[in-house]
Amino acid sequence: MKILVTGNCGYIGSITSQLLLQQGPEIIGIDNLSTGFEQNVSKDIEFHQVDVNDHEKLTPLMKDTHAVIHFAAKTSVAESVSFPNLYYSNNVEGSKSLLKAMRNSNTRKLIFSSSAAVYGVQGILPIKENDLCSPINPYGMNKLETEKNISTFCQQSDSGAVSLRYFNVAGALKVPKTWLRERHDPETHLVPNILNSNKENPLKIFGTNFNTTDGTCIRDYVHVADIARAHILALENVVAGENQIINIGSGKGYSVLEVFKTAEKVINRNIPVNFVERREGDPDRLVADIRKAKEVLNWEPEFTLLDMIRDAYQAITEDSHK
Numbered sequence: 001m002k003i004l005v006t007g008n009c010g011y012i013g014s015i016t017s018q019l020l021l022q023q024g025p026e027i028i029g030i031d032n033l034s035t036g037f038e039q040n041v042s043k044d045i046e047f048h049q050v051d052v053n054d055h056e057k058l059t060p061l062m063k064d065t066h067a068v069i070h071f072a073a074k075t076s077v078a079e080s081v082s083f084p085n086l087y088y089s090n091n092v093e094g095s096k097s098l099l100k101a102m103r104n105s106n107t108r109k110l111i112f113s114s115s116a117a118v119y120g121v122q123g124i125l126p127i128k129e130n131d132l133c134s135p136i137n138p139y140g141m142n143k144l145e146t147e148k149n150i151s152t153f154c155q156q157s158d159s160g161a162v163s164l165r166y167f168n169v170a171g172a173l174k175v176p177k178t179w180l181r182e183r184h185d186p187e188t189h190l191v192p193n194i195l196n197s198n199k200e201n202p203l204k205i206f207g208t209n210f211n212t213t214d215g216t217c218i219r220d221y222v223h224v225a226d227i228a229r230a231h232i233l234a235l236e237n238v239v240a241g242e243n244q245i246i247n248i249g250s251g252k253g254y255s256v257l258e259v260f261k262t263a264e265k266v267i268n269r270n271i272p273v274n275f276v277e278r279r280e281g282d283p284d285r286l287v288a289d290i291r292k293a294k295e296v297l298n299w300e301p302e303f304t305l306l307d308m309i310r311d312a313y314q315a316i317t318e319d320s321h322k
Contacts, residue, residue, distance in 0.1 A: 004062055008045065009033060009047075010031065011183070016228035017041075019228045020228075035074070039178075052095070068110050069235075073113070073143075074086070075139070076139070095150070099149065103153070108158070109160055110153075110238075112163040115139070115143045115165060118140050118165060120136045128247075129246065154243045161242070162234040164234060166222060171303065171308040172312050173311070174311075179315035190219075194309075205273055206256075207278025208275055210278065217256055218253040218254065219285075220286060223302075226301045226303055229302075233298065234297060247292060249287065249301075250290075251300075266306065
């Protein structure tokens with residue numbers, strides 16, 4: 001069995017490929033290396049530096065391919081607001097190009113890395129897959145439009161897809177000689193920013209007056225290995241003619257202060273922090289309903305918040321000692 005992974009050099013793409021290798025399929029990885037790192041690619045993967053917008057190069061790479069797992073995308077919400085055309089070209093047009101290459105090569109299975117950003121701000125929790133989607137930024141709009149394009153593709157070509165909407169990803173994966181971890185520039189995610197904070201650059205916690213137990217907002221965090229495992233399980237649950245939408249999350253969520261205090265326990269020291277005004281539009285809670293993932297994929301998270309932060313910290317620490 002041969003599987004093509006787009007965005008193979010990125011954070012989640014590289015870890016999914018690593019776990020997938022353990023199950024025996026042949027993997028072809030593609031990445032344009034605009035944000036990914038070629039050193040993330042295992043020597044057991046056939047790697048090509050190709051952009052997803054180049055469907056003419058993609059099509060021959062898909063010959064005899066059983067399925068595609070599609071991670072290639074720009075992922076910064078803030079950047080998507082500043083450069084909406086760039087994000088549309090890369091995320092929407094790039095995915096259209098991929099679908100065209102799939103059609104040309106007769107590849108019938110697709111697992112799409114979507115996002116909870118498609119939901120926008122929801123009033124009723126936990127968030128279900130059939131809740132109204134009202135994305136509030138170009139990144140979320142891109143993901144939702146791509147989901148719709150995939151659904152049309154499945155109906156017209158008798159192909160099948162699973163689109164996984166996941167929330168906040170954290171953690172790292174140990175592989176021979178190194179760790180696969182987050183390396184965003186700039187870094188906007190909470191866990192690495194907590195672990196990288198210092199007296200000169202303290203962590204900022206936005207708001208302490210949310211309607212939650214400790215006053216900080218609650219978000220859904222999942223270990224990157226759990227996310228990767230969900231993509232692999234989805235490969236065996238594709239239904240022809242349908243794009244199944246499935247949430248991946250913790251099912252309960254963690255407050256920012258809970259994440260912060262857990263990190264202090266992991267590293268066994270106080271972390272510099274500044275409490276600042278909450279950001280406009282930040283909801284009190286965003287938590288996924290993951291019952292469908294349990295029923296369809298037989299998936300639920302195996303790792304805890306402590307696991308996520310411990311692995312991320314070990315990865316950063318070992319990298320800094322090299």
